[in-house]
Amino acid sequence: MDVEQLITTELERMLPLPSGSQADWSDVVDRAGVGRRPRVARRGRSLRLTPRVLIAVAVALAIAGAAAFAAVVATTASGTQHPGPIVPPSLANGHVTAAGYAGGSVWALTTNGLVISANGAWHEVTPTSLTVTQLGDAYFADASAGWLIAYGHTQPDGAESLLVYRTTDGGASWSKATVDANASLADGHGPSWITFANQMDGWLEVQTVSSSNFSNANLYRTTDGGESWTPLRIPIAGAIAFPTPTNGFVSGGAGGMELYTTHDGGTSWALVSLPGPSGQVYGPVFSSPSDGLVSVTRATGSGTAVAVYQTNDGGTTWTPAGSVVIAHSRGQAATPVAGLGIGWLAAIGPGGAFARSTAGSDQATTFNASGLPHGKLGAVDALEFRAGTQDGLALFQGGACEDIKSTCLEYQALYTTSDAGSTWTQLKP
Amino acid sequence: MSGAGHLDAELEAAYRARYRHFLRVATAILGDEMSAHDAVQEGFARALREQRSFRGEGPVAAWVWRMVVNEALTSRRRRVSRRETGEVIERADRNGWPSDGYEIRTWVGALPERQRLMVYLRYYADLDYRSIAHVLGIEVGTVSATLNSAHQALRRRLEEVER
16 A cells, blocks of 8 residues: 555645634734834943834835835924835845944944955855754854854754854854853744853853743853853843943843943843933943943833933943934934944834934034935934044934835845045945 | 744744645644644744844744754653653654554654655645755755665665565
């Protein structure tokens, strides 16, 4: 008897293809919002797109798609009218979902993998491995030393393992370390973050799956450059920053409004109270072991208030460094902020709307940058500047619809500036 | 290479076109359709959440199949875990199959997990060997060898009955 035929017949008889209506796709989309986390920022060294802005763009796209989008008129923060539709930038080589500086170079995670710029050209440096199925976050201490989070199906039952690849030659070669074989990821995982205080002391965080009422994550620490990792506890899931091997921060939580600090490398954590009202926290981002910034965004009766705080003692104390009130709503999204050596730059969105502090004071002025896509359907989602310079990177999350019947497209693009955010040019890894 | 925005559309298209196949495989793993529906939805939701990490090493459909299968396996592990702690789980027996006396069901349920999973993907999802390899992240030759082992095991059972 033909065994395959028997299996086919019997299995079909026992479990026919289900009939009847299927659940709506919108249920899946709703589920995808479960357990999302707030903005990413860590030590001012890299930047990444954040789900809250992704959601905001998706909602805006849905609204735009429902209306006759071809007639949409986009309004920038200053009120300037720009006729639509909005054209996304060229994405010939894929979307950029994370990026940062690697010494004098720039690294980027794209849908093609991990790429690094060198001598004006981009080179893919993705580790080649049969077991790697997904890439997570990356961090480069300089042009040579870097680390990359990856997931691999190394278990017989298909469960994922958490891996870290590390390079000391700019991605030409990689060494693999298994951080977690599978136990902690049995229920899946959310976003991940990796950061280093120096080339030996690093931390890796993976958000675990939970309802949106909770914000849980697994934290791991290495003291040998990423060869071995030890699990630690962390009070919330969110972006991590470690300006020194002992002092660190995590911001986020279920509502995106919490900030915790550690003074023992992540073993114990304490809640931080910033001066002023609470709100969505971005950062902190550090330009040195002592100097850092954090932004707090909250809705007010007259719009959205963005307050920036600075520290010059590694985060022990925080003082107001300026604030702006903007007429539009940022929804539940925090405000990306980056240091400019003296002063700071904040992406108050949408489009290219920014606030910049006046050097040496706590006053801030708003302006519309050139070179970024204008309109409501998009905003800078993350910022990073080279310490003490006017050179920076921005990840832009946007959306565009060709007309009412077209599928709306979300896109992520990388931009660079060399004049403290006044003008931007797209980088195409 | 698909961008993240394009992946949204591809995932939705896969969901609409093959939902019933996803549901059938998840039902085979879990033993009941309600839990299977939940696993399918969560698998797709996870694919939506993590689409930026899709590397394009295989078809999007294979990638989301992996998400759904992993979700179903995880769900079943949780059920087994709860059962071990004393909670009553209805209709979970023989590696997820409801035990209702079918010989072939018993035989398939007794296969090692990897063999059983491949049988589901081959016969319930109607995936070819290459697609199964993409789903499970293994070589095509491994799929062939594993399914061959499953066929041999079932053939032995069948011969025992016929004697």
